[in-house]
Amino acid sequence: xxxxxxxxxxxxxxxxxxxxDVKVWEMDVAAGARFPHHHHSLEYLFYVxxxxxxxxxxxxxxxxxxxxxxxALYTYPGDKSxxxxxxxxxxxxxxxxxxxxxxxxxxxxxxxxxCEALVGQKPAPGTTxxxxxxxxxxxxxxxxxxxxxxxxxxxxxxxxxxxxxxxSVTEPTDGKRARMVEEDRPPHGVYWETAxxxxxLKNLGDGHYRQLTVELK
Numbered sequence: 001x002x003x004x005x006x007x008x009x010x011x012x013x014x015x016x017x018x019x020x021d022v023k024v025w026e027m028d029v030a031a032g033a034r035f036p037h038h039h040h041s042l043e044y045l046f047y048v049x050x051x052x053x054x055x056x057x058x059x060x061x062x063x064x065x066x067x068x069x070x071x072a073l074y075t076y077p078g079d080k081s082x083x084x085x086x087x088x089x090x091x092x093x094x095x096x097x098x099x100x101x102x103x104x105x106x107x108x109x110x111x112x113x114x115c116e117a118l119v120g121q122k123p124a125p126g127t128t129x130x131x132x133x134x135x136x137x138x139x140x141x142x143x144x145x146x147x148x149x150x151x152x153x154x155x156x157x158x159x160x161x162x163x164x165x166x167x168s169v170t171e172p173t174d175g176k177r178a179r180m181v182e183e184d185r186p187p188h189g190v191y192w193e194t195a196x197x198x199x200x201l202k203n204l205g206d207g208h209y210r211q212l213t214v215e216l217k
Contacts, residue, residue: 011038012096017190021216022158023098024190031088039081042098043110043135047212048072049162052092055085068092071118073130073138075110095160097214099135107134107217123210127151137215143203152198155215161189162212165205172197185209 012025013035023042029035031052051070057063059081066084078098086092103109115131118140126149127141143149143165164186170178182204185191193199203209 011040011044011098012094016160016188017158017192019100019192021099021101021156022192022214023100024158024160025096025098026188027092027094027096029084029086029092031086031090031092034085035083037081037083040076040078040098042100043076043078044096044098045073045075045110045136045138045214046094046096047138047160048092048094050091050093052090053087054092055087056082057084058082068094069116069119071116071121073113073115073118075113075131075133075136077110077112095212097158097160099216101216103135110135123208135217137217139213139215140210141201141213142208142210143201144208145203145206148200148202150198150200151213153193153195155195155217157193157195157213157215159191159193159211159213161185161187161191161210163187163208163210164189165203165207165209167209168200168202168204170200170202185211 012027014026016026017024048068048070051068054066054068055063056066117130123142125142125144127139130138166184168180168182170180172178
């Protein structure tokens with residue numbers, strides 16, 4: 001089931017999607033601009049799509065710089081307030097996912113993590129796992145034109161489209177038959193996928209298709 005929602009304001013520039021489990025936002029801040037003071041009440045993570053050097057200001061802490069590099073991933077525990085200035089060299093952009101689903105008694109809450117495993121690399125065909133912890137599994141999938149891939153779906157997951165294309169999506173129905181649909185997945189699209197089974201994706205377009213997926217444990 002796919003759900004979408006549009007909104008402006010809050011902890012980032014645009015709220016793209018919300019259900020009982022997650023909120024998905026985009027941040028878009030011009031070079032030289034300051035993003036207003038805001039409060040993170042939920043655990044969250046973000047993936048950088050356009051890099052910048054940010055000066056972050058928080059109450060009781062000296063301002064500090066963050067070199068937010070393209071394809072870097074950060075996780076945070078939430079319950080913090082801040083504002084930041086984009087020092088450039090260009091617009092700063094990220095996709096940010098808040099976790100509304102609380103941790104179970106045997107799970108650790110998110111802590112601060114910085115992962116630069118994909119920084120400086122070109123996207124590679126197939127699925128690359130970026131990070132896994134008690135709360136989430138985060139991966140990136142890229143398909144060349146006319147390429148197919150099986151994407152397992154053992155958990156509830158939210159997917160953000162980094163590079164869009166027309167896809168054919170094949171998924172099992174009763175274990176014997178498969179249902180195939182064609183759909184356009186544009187950049188910035190967000191899709192919620194419930195746990196169970198796997199899907200075969202085929203890129204029907206002439207360019208790359210790339211998505212970021214956050215699975216909830």
